[in-house]
Structure formats: C-alpha cells, structure tokens
Amino acid sequence: MNATETPFRPVNTGWGFRMTRFRVFLLGILGLTAGIVAYRLIVGLGGPTNLSDEWPWALWTWWKLTGVALAGAGYSTMVIVHFVGRDSWKDVERGAFLTSLLGYLMVCAALLLDLGQWYNAWRPIFSWGYHSVMFELYWCIGGYTVVQLVEFLYIFEERVHVPRSMRWTLKKIYGPVLIVGALLPVFHQSALCTLYVIAKGRLDPLWWSMLLPLFAVLTSFFIGPSVVTVENHVTARVYGRRLNLPVLGEMVHASAFVMMAYLVLRLGDYWARGMLPELFSGSPLGTLALIELAVFVALPMLLFLNPGVRATSRGLLWASGLAIAGIALNRFNIVIVGMMESTGAGLYVPHWMEVVFVLGLAAFVALAYLFIVENFPILPLPEDPTDSTRPLASGTDERGATHGHPQRSGTAARRERVPPQPATPPAARPRAPVSAR
C-alpha cells in the first residue's frame, strides 16, 4: 500500500467533478429521491409505497437483496487476490471494491428508510434477538460496511495527506481488516436469502429451500466477475480505457465453475424434494423457474466457458449482463413471484415513488462512483502510455488521458479551460478508437 508503488491513479489531475448532461440528469433523480425520502419520513411508509399487511416487503427488499448480491463483487475479487493469491486480478480489484462499498452504502440507506421506527436502529446492539436471521444480517452488513469504509482509507490516504499515526495504525490493522472483510460477507450474503426460510409454507417451494443460504453465497460469489466486467466496460467507455480482457476472461471463466456447482445444487435440491416434475410441468411458475435456471444461469455459464466469447468485449458484456439479470430475476422470484399465492393479493404493483427511490439509489451509486474514480486512485494506469494519448489526439474523449503523464498535463490543463464541448452523456458518447475493444 505504499503510495509510490501503487499503479493506480485518479482520472483527474486535480480535484473536480465535471458536469455532463447525463450527470445533471442523475442529480435530478437524486433530488427527486431526496424529496421522496422527506415525504416518507413525514407521512410514514404508507405514503410513498404500496406496501400492505399482505405485502410487508416488496420492491425495496428485492432491490436490497439484488444490490447486496451484486456488491458481492468486492469481496469475491478481494478473496481471490489476497487469499488465493491471484495477483493479475489486482488491476480490477479497486474498481470492484468501490462498486461494493457504494452498493453497501446504498443498501444501508435503503434498510434504514425501510424501518418504521428507524430511530430505534441502534437497539439491536443491546437487545440481542439472535434467533433471528435479521440479527445476523444487521451485524454483518453493518460490520462489513464499517470494514469497507476502513478499507477505503487505504485508498484515501494515497490521495489526501493524513496524520502519520493514522497511516501507522492502518498499516498495523491491514491483515485483520482484510480477514474480517472476507469473513463477514459470507454470513450476510447467506442471511439475505435465509430470511425467507421462515416463510416455509408461504414462499412457493420452487424457491423455498433449506439450501437458500448456500444458493445465496454461491450466487453472490459467481456474479462478482460479471459485475466487474460491466463496471470495466463503463469505465472503458467513459474514460477511454482499454479493457483488461485477459483478466476479465479469466474471472468469468472461474465463475462459470461456481455457476455449475450452483446449477447442480439447485437441480439436486429440486430432485431431493421431488420438485423436478413441477419444473417441467408447464405451469407458469415452474416454467419461470426453468427459464431462470436455463436462460439466466446455464446459458451465461456456457458462454463463459466458451473461449471465443471470452475473447471479445461484446461477448463478455452480453454474457455478464445475462448473469446479472439472472440474479435480479432470482431475487425477484423469491421476494415477489414466489410469495404471490400465499399473500392472496395478486402481483405487487409498486407506487411510482418506490420505483423512483430505487432509481435514485442507483443514481447515487453511479455519481459517487464517477466522482471517486476521477478523484481517487481506483483505476490502474493504462499499460501502454501511447494508448492514453490517442483519445486526446482523436478529440473524442479528453478525460482519462491526462493522468500519469506529467509532460502532458500542461496541454490537459489548457484543454480543461476550453469551454466544454456540447455535453453528451458519457455513456452515449461515440466510442474512442481504443476504448472497450
């Protein structure tokens, strides 16, 4: 963690956050969400949500379950780098970590706002209902978020001057922090689905299982590489970076074997409970479960196993997107579809404010991600210095080109002073020649 050795650099040379039309749009959603939060805090949960005694948990719970599973990217990458010792994955580790940190901050905010008496949120510290899965979840998500904030300090201190005593402390606690950071997620990842074990008889047996905790851990573990892939595509596009295809390919290839184990366990669990015929019975829910496994687990798994797919950025992106959609669908099936029959209230239709709240949380993650990547050392230096100059020359993307090249920073500074080009959302901007391919 010595600052002189680190190959990571902030995208910006100085502090700053450039506004684009897309970022203003995200800020707008965030502002709207702040209004919804205020409304929710004043009138209670009945105002901005369609929750009821039949549907005590719905869209926000789905979003939390999905969000935490996807944020598992941070810990799975970290475990592989620091405990298995795969050094080549280090390049993408910080990006994965940042996604994870922001994901957890988002989920913590959502959890707090989802509580009727949120001011009591400190009570579990003293009143231990340890029989509850929620207890495990509370301690592990809370603890892990704190651990991640500490982990962020290691990045923070590379960019901002901190007292020497703090630097010394950080160095001393590095090992324990990483070990606790690898341990806690296993428990809350599993706990998020174990929550629904108590819905025995209420959650449809197509999704209820005593193996739910194991399924949750496996899914959170295998989805990590897919999330990292998508995240790298975004940074490649926005900052005109070259994708690290060999590492991403290696990661998704490894994840395919975890997916295989997951698939075998899911089918084995159906078989052991005599549910396999239900899967192929053609009933709506059985077919949905079958689609979930075939299209959103087996198909991306096969794609990841295919070297041709792994060699192209497009193939990687599509297969990863499919796998991520599969996680979202699986959690949706647990939280909404599988509970429909027992609630007797039909499909849950969210209030528009519930939907905007979810989008607002996503907007927060996106904006915070961009800000931190641009101002803190998250992304690795481009391998080939000539690469980073090319977007500059082509003039399509002036960002991402200045870091690590002191001799160019003068040009960059001058460019920054030029009135910004017609602002195009970074994602919609035509690709720089070297980006993403």
Added chain:
Amino acid sequence: MTPDTLPSRGRQDGARSSAGDGPSDPSRRRFLAGAAAVAAGTVVGMPAASAQDRRRERDRHADDPGLLIDLTRCIGCGSCVAACKLDHGLAWREDQPSLGPDADLASSNWSVVRTSDVRIGGVPRYVKTQCMHCIDPACVSACFVKALQKSPEGPVVYDGDRCVGCRYCLLACPFGVPTFEWDETFGRVQKCDLCASRTSRGLPTACAEACPTGAVTFGTRGNLLSEAHRRMAAHPDRYVDHIYGEHEVGGTSVLYISDVSFEELGFRTGLPEVPIPEFTWEISRLIPAVAAGLATTLVVLWHRRQEVLRARERSASMTEVAE
C-alpha cells in the same frame, strides 16, 4: 417433516468454496481437519430440537392461557370485536372492516369476525380471527430486537418502544397475524396480546368474556384441548375431526373446532407440524461453527500469502544485489 442434514453439509461446502483452492500440503490439511473437528464440536454444542423435545415443550405449555373457538356456536354478533376494541382503545375505521365478508386483521383490528362464503341451512359460518399465540412463535424468533416475546405466562406480547419496524414478523407469521401501522409516521406492529394485562390478573380475555353464545371459551391450553375432545366425542356427527391449532406449527394456545373443513373456511392449512423457527434455527445454529472454520481457513491462507510475498520480495532484492 424433520429438516434433514442437507443444510449443514451445504453451509460447510459454501465455506470451503469461498475460501479458495483448499489445502495442498499435508500439515495444513491436518490443521484444517483439526479445525473442522472443533467446528463439529461447536455444532454438537448447539443442538437442534428433537420430536421428543417438542412434545415435552407442548406439555410444558398445557397451563398457558388460551382460547377455544367453537365455530358452530358463533352467530357473528361481533360482541367480541367490540369488547376487544374497547379494552385496547382501538379505533373503528371504515377502511379496516372488522365484521362482514371483508373483515381482516389490521392495525386497528386485533380481532375480527369474518363472514365466510360457507352457508349451512342459509346461515353463514363466521370465523373469529386473532393471534394464535403459538407455543414456539415464528414472529418471536424473527424479531431481532426482542420487541416480540413469548411472556412467561404464555401470551405472545409486543413492546412497541423496542420495535424498529422491520416487519419481518409479518413475513414470518404462518397465520398472517401481525399488522403494521402503514399510515403512521413511525409505524409499529399491532397484534392481539391475549389480553395479557387481564389474564395476568386471572380474568378471561375481553372477547371470551363478551361472547354471549359460548363460542369463545377462555382457559388453559390443556383444559381447552380436553374440552374440545369432549365436544367432538359427544357430537362426532357434527364436528370435523380436526382441532386447528393442536398440531399446527408445533401447537398454538388458540384452538378451533368446526363443522366445516378449515380449508373451506379460509384457514391456512397444510402447515408443518414442526415449529417454524426450527427451520431457520437448523441453519443459524451452524453459524458459530462455520465462522470458526472459515476464519481459521482465512487466517491460514493469509499467512501463506504473506510468506509468498515475503519470499518474492527477498528474491527481488537479491537479484538487485546481484546486478
């Protein structure tokens, strides 16, 4: 119905797979085997409940206060609902009917009388609904701040000052009993407390006291069970052969007998006879062992990794010296 041992095996597999490649050299393998043995010992220390334990538990609760609700005697007058609302200061709300076909438990309805679709001789069957006061309640096990607790006297009671309002109890309850104050700024849970303040003074519940037809009887669970069996034996032609609550989810303190099948009346049937909390506990009790095993594995992997890094550093500096 007993949950098998699959989850325990599963959790340990999960721990292993997330810890990476697993052991390679024999000494570390021995070390891990030792850790696994320690872990197994911890599991033995936190045992799951056996069927015998459950029977004993049920007998132990024979003196708990409870209700016997004889649906054949209910005329749907709603006296019990009125008494309940008066006793607990609950509002009458248009949007939360407590009588009639749409009657349902809600934040101001701790007890309702629903008119079912079933008619016998033109007379509808009424279903009085309130908390079942399970012997081993799912809501209590789901509550992570102990706002919901089974009081030593028997009723399942709620302390709103402690509650965080997560609503896990609403999801957990197999009978769909707890309700939430959706229109309150700081929403709490609402549910029947079996008139804990009355029963602790030896009084019957408000609903039982108000019932003019003897459809709701207050008593101890043991006595009520014998009374139910006595009535069913005296009129085997009248009653269906099922005491709802005798075995459901390990037994409840509120018991129902009826002349129409419970499924037809809209009761949740097909519930497991195992108390719901046991499913979760079957998994949660493994946590200390899995945590111990996993932590050991991580520490071992960490140290091995540090050795590799140190060796790499040494060889790098040696090459430097050589050059």
